[in-house]
Amino acid sequence: MPKLGVNIDHVATLRQARGGMEPDPLEAALMCEKAGCDSIVAHLREDRRHINDKDVIGLRKRIKTKFNLEMSMNPEIVDIALKIGPDQITLVPERRQELTTEGGLSVVRYEKKLFRIAASFNNKGIDVSVFIDPDKSEIRSAIYIGIGIIEIHTGNYSLALDKKSRAKEFKKIKDSAEYAMSKGLIVNAGHGLNYTNVKQIANIKGINELNIGHSIISKAVFAGLKNAVTEMKKLIN
Ligand code: PXP
Numbered sequence: 001m002p003k004l005g006v007n008i009d010h011v012a013t014l015r016q017a018r019g020g021m022e023p024d025p026l027e028a029a030l031m032c033e034k035a036g037c038d039s040i041v042a043h044l045r046e047d048r049r050h051i052n053d054k055d056v057i058g059l060r061k062r063i064k065t066k067f068n069l070e071m072s073m074n075p076e077i078v079d080i081a082l083k084i085g086p087d088q089i090t091l092v093p094e095r096r097q098e099l100t101t102e103g104g105l106s107v108v109r110y111e112k113k114l115f116r117i118a119a120s121f122n123n124k125g126i127d128v129s130v131f132i133d134p135d136k137s138e139i140r141s142a143i144y145i146g147i148g149i150i151e152i153h154t155g156n157y158s159l160a161l162d163k164k165s166r167a168k169e170f171k172k173i174k175d176s177a178e179y180a181m182s183k184g185l186i187v188n189a190g191h192g193l194n195y196t197n198v199k200q201i202a203n204i205k206g207i208n209e210l211n212i213g214h215s216i217i218s219k220a221v222f223a224g225l226k227n228a229v230t231e232m233k234k235l236i237n
Contacts, residue, residue, distance in 0.1 A: 002202050003038035005068055005190070007213025012042075012050035025051060026058045039066035039088075041211050043101075044081070046074050046094060053080060060084050068129075068211070070101075073110065073117055082120060088127040090151055090211075091117070100214075101191065104133035104153040107141040115145040122146075129188065134169075134176035143183055150180055151188040151211065154201060158192025166197075174204050181206045195219065 011028040015021070029040045040063050042051045059067055069086035071077045072094035081089055091114065093105045107114055107130055118128040129149035132138040133156075142150055152173055160166035177187045189201055190211030202210060 002207045003209040004036075005039035005041045005066075005188075005209050005211040006032040006037045006216055007041040007043070007070075007190075007211055008032065008217075009041075009043050009050045010213050010217040012052075012055060016050055025055050026062060029059055029063060033063065033065050037065065038209065039068050039211075041068045041070055041090070041213065043070035043092070044077055046072060046077060056080070056084055056086075060086060070131075073113060078117060078120070081126075082124060085124060085126060088129060088149070089121055090129040090131055092131040101131065101155075103155065104135070104138065105130055107132060107138050107145070107147070111141055111145055114147070118145065118147055129186075131190075134172040136176060136179055139176060139180045139183070139185070142180075143185065148184075149186040149188065151190055152176055152180075153191050154189050154193055155191040157201070158194070158197055170200060173201065177204050177207055 008025045008028045011023050011025040014023055015025070025042065032040060040059060042056065042059055044051050044056050056069065066088060067086040068088045068090055069081055070090045070092055071081055073091060091105055092101050093103065095102065114130065121128050127149060128147055129151050130142055130147055131151045131153060132142065133153050139150065154173060157166060157169035157173055160169050173189065180187050186208050187206065188209040188211060189207060193201060193210055193212045194215035198210065201207070
């Protein structure tokens with residue numbers, strides 16, 4: 001059974017909308033752990049648009065499962081991550097203008113840089129994963145530079161509008177996952193997974209972990225709204 005990593009960036013996005021203290025992503029992370037998730041994912045972006053440095057320190061202190069810090073190759077972020085020491089980092093591409101991570105990191109293009117960064121984390125006992133498109137040349141490059149974990153980008157599969165294109169995107173993910181597993185890599189997947197499309201990906205034999213954020217936090221709004229209104233009404237009365 002694949003494990004579940006919950007991405008809590010979206011809770012921090014809501015907090016930032018008011019610039020105050022709530023909702024607190026750390027409280028959300030602890031609740032996700034209580035509910036049985038296997039890891040917590042947070043992306044410390046260069047522009048700190050949601051998760052900030054204080055969040056990351058708090059998460060490191062309090063998370064009991066696995067803390068997977070998503071990050072770019074930016075030297076400032078690399079330094080912070082090395083100091084904080086998450087259990088795992090997941091390297092992603094990052095553009096300031098994007099709303100969310102838009103695609104996989106090109107390991108082929110940044111082989112040398114990634115090799116150096118991965119070595120600095122591995123030397124501290126921190127696992128390194130790369131978020132990549134379902135593409136065998138990227139997998140071969142990851143193997144070449146000694147990266148043992150990949151996260152396959154499921155965004156195009158999630159966004160596919162019709163059955164035919166979804167099947168095509170699914171095949172790319174399945175073939176890539178099986179290829180990577182046959183070469184001994186740990187294979188995770190994520191981006192855009194939701195309550196209707198997750199099963200097919202979870203059924204890929206041997207897949208280790210699925211990282212999901214937006215759909216879980218969206219669902220949580222409606223799962224909790226009734227109680228929130230009832231409690232407020234009680235106080236007013
Ligand atoms: N994995 C990676 C590498 C991501 O960048 C994201 C989005 O931050 C996710 C998983 C989760 O994606 P979503 O919020 O669409 O579930």
